[in-house]
Amino acid sequence: xxxxxxxxxxxxxxxxxxxxxxxxxxxxxxxxxxxxxxxxxxxxxxxxxxxxxxxxxxxxxxxxxxxxxxxxxxxxxxxxxxxxxxxxxxxxxxxxxxxxxxxxxxxxxxxxxxxxxxxxxxxxxxxxxxxxxxxxxxxxxxxxxxxxxxxxxxxxxxxxxxxxxxxxxxxxxxxxxxxxxxxxxxxxxxxxxxxxxxxxxxxxxxxxxxxxxxxxxxxxxxxxxxxxxxxxxxxxxxxxxxxxxxxxxxxxxxxxxxxxxxxxxxxxxxxxxxxxxxxxxxxxxxxxxxxxxxxxxxxxxxxxxxxxxxxxxxxxxxxxxxxxxxxxxxxxxxxxxxxxxxxxxxxxxxxxxxxxxxxxxxxxxxxxxxxxxxxxxxxxxxxxxxxxxxxxxxxxxxxxxxxxxxxxxxxxxxxxxxxxxxxxxxxxxxxxxxxx
Numbered sequence: 081x082x083x084x085x086x087x088x089x090x091x092x093x094x095x096x097x098x099x100x101x102x103x104x105x106x107x108x109x110x111x112x113x114x115x116x117x118x119x120x121x122x123x124x125x126x127x128x129x130x131x132x133x134x135x136x137x138x139x140x141x142x143x144x145x146x147x148x149x150x151x152x153x154x155x156x157x158x159x160x161x162x163x164x165x166x167x168x169x170x171x172x173x174x175x176x177x178x179x180x181x182x183x184x185x186x187x188x189x190x191x192x193x194x195x196x197x198x199x200x201x202x203x204x205x206x207x208x209x210x211x212x213x214x215x216x217x218x219x220x221x222x223x224x225x226x227x228x229x230x231x232x233x234x235x236x237x238x239x240x241x242x243x244x245x246x247x248x249x250x251x252x253x254x255x256x257x258x259x260x261x262x263x264x265x266x267x268x269x270x271x272x273x274x275x276x277x278x279x280x281x282x283x284x285x286x287x288x289x290x291x292x293x294x295x296x297x298x299x300x301x302x303x304x305x306x307x308x309x310x311x312x313x314x315x316x317x318x319x320x321x322x323x324x325x326x327x328x329x330x331x332x333x334x335x336x337x338x339x340x341x342x343x344x345x346x347x348x349x350x351x352x353x354x355x356x357x358x359x360x361x362x363x364x365x366x367x368x369x370x371x372x373x374x375x376x377x378x379x380x381x382x383x384x385x386x387x388x389x390x391x392x393x394x395x396x397x398x399x400x401x402x403x404x405x406x407x408x409x410x411x412x413x414x415x416x417x418x419x420x421x422x423x424x425x426x427x428x429x430x431x432x433x434x435x436x437x438x439x440x441x442x443x444x445x446x447x448x449x450x451x452x453x454x455x456x457x458x459x460x461x462x463x464x465x466x467x468x469x470x471x472x473x474x475x476x477x478x479x480x481x482x483x484x485x486x487x488x489x490x491x492x493x494x495x496x497x498x499x500x501x502x503x504x505x506x507x508x509x510x511x512x513x514x515x516x
Contacts, residue, residue: 121162130161135169147174149228151187151196159185163288168194172297175199176276177230177247181283181319186290191326195295196280198332201303203275206233207254210266217262218255219274227251230278232306233262235270240309241340241364245278277306279315280332287320291327298332300356305333308361312338313352320344330354336379340364340387347371356380359403363387371395380404383427386414386443393417402426407456411435411470414443424453430467431456431484436491439471447476454483464489464511465504471495477502486511 115124134154135141143150151166151173158164163184170193179196181187202224210217210233217233219225227248234243244266246258266272280296283289296313306312313329316322316339328351329336336352338361339345345366351374352359359376362369364387375398376383383400386393386409400407400422407424410417411434424431431453434443448466457463465482466489468475473495477488480502487504489511490497504510 130158130164131167132158132164133167133169136171136173138169138171141169146171148177148179148196151179152177155179155182155185155187159183168294170194172197175280176226177228178278178280178282178315181281181286181289181291183286184288186292187281187294188290189293189295191293192295192328194293195297197297198280198299198303199276200299201276203273203277203304206266206268206272206274209268210262210272212263212265213261215261216255216257217274220254222251222254222256224276225251225256225274226276227256229276231256231258231274232277232310233258233266233272233274234264235266235272237270238264238266239307243307243310245306245310275304277303277311277333279306279311280313280329282311282315282317283319283322284317286316286318286322289316289319289321290323290325292323292325294327296327296329296332298330298334298355300331300333300354303333305356308335308338308357309340309364312336312357312361313355314338316340316342316345318342322346324348324350326350328353332356335359335361336376337361338363339366339369341366342369343367345369347374349373351375351377352379352383354378358385359383359400361385361387362390362393365389367391367393369393369395371398373397375399376401376403378402382406382409382433383424384408386410386417388412388414390414391416395419396421398422400424400427404428406430406433407453408432409435410443410446411437412441412443413437415445417446418449419446419451420449422451424451424465425455426458427456428459429457430460430463430465430489431482432466434468434470434472434475436469437471439473439495442470442472444472445474447478448480449476449478451480453480456484462486465506467491468494468497473497476500479503482506490514 136146159182204219242264250257312335313332335357383403407427453465464486465484487506
């Protein structure tokens with residue numbers, strides 16, 4: 081009996097040891113309680129993603145090259161693995177076509193030292209009409225048009241989104257195949273032409289892209305103009321959730337940074353300088369943009385242009401100075417935005433300008449708070465610090481500091497505007513023309 085009790089005790093101890101051992105699995109094997117799969121993947125987030133390095137003479141580079149082809153190869157490689165990082169070494173990279181971004185890829189350079197320079201451009205009249213949906217063009221002078229290079233096609237009646245930006249995919253004499261159908265009719269009677277111009281960096285139908293520490297040299301003097309609906313130094317079309325951080329665009333013959341139909345874009349610590357068009361151009365229904373700690377200086381048109389249907393955005397701590405038209409322009413259905421702590425100075429016309437829109441299309445319910453607006457109007461003697469036109473209503477102008485000959489001007493059809501705590505140093509602090 082005594083031996084039986086001893087055997088039972090040994091069995092119980094062994095059983096307890098087994099149970100205890102089973103209750104403590106090896107660390108890291110079982111999913112932890114907080115692990116979740118990605119929204120569009122059947123795996124959880126990883127800590128180490130593909131990284132590839134590009135450089136001209138960088139001995140640590142995985143891809144050696146100094147033009148758009150080397151950069152594109154790196155982006156495509158990483159994208160085909162589901163996303164990751166392309167590190168571009170300091171140096172100058174000659175761009176004969178856009179760097180075409182792909183979803184979930186970060187392109188990272190060294191601020192001020194990683195320079196993507198637009199190649200010299202050429203232009204030629206078309207030799208025959210380019211028809212809507214056609215995937216080729218015929219030019220009068222093919223010199224300078226190369227397979228693999230970027231190309232833009234337009235005529236005098238096909239501006240804005242009707243311009244076609246594509247890549248040349250093949251050649252037969254003066255005729256070139258292109259990567260996408262023409263999206264308008266380009267007629268010789270309307271001076272139809274093609275040119276080797278394109279965005280230096282572009283993302284179309286992408287999500288989760290990030291740009292960090294890149295400089296775009298637009299080589300403005302050697303290129304014709306590209307309109308901001310289809311291009312810019314950095315350009316997104318339906319680029320959802322894009323992030324542009326610590327980047328510079330200068331001397332592009334068009335806009336500096338433009339993003340169209342792109343929700344939740346973040347632009348921070350960027351400079352857009354001496355470009356022919358707009359400094360920063362969110363537009364065409366881009367919702368919830370954030371632009372912070374950026375500088376738009378010396379651009380040919382507005383420093384910040386809210387195009388059509390820009391809503392629920394935050395624009396703060398930006399410097400908008402010495403631009404060729406307005407510091408900030410707001411208009412067509414641009415509603416419910418917050419603009420605060422910006423410095424708007426030395427621009428050619430009004431500091432902040434609300435465009436002339438009828439009530440259904442006006443920029444309602446925008447808030448301007450704690451902005452410094454001064455010395456605008458070099459080309460317009462009666463320029464105002466803030467001018468509101470059209471049937472715009474529901475604005476809040478609060479705690480702004482304004483130094484102008486005219487502080488705030490409200491045109492005849494403007495609706496309710498709340499003026500709260502503004503400090504205005506002006507010969508005419510408030511020019512209210514409503515009801516006159």
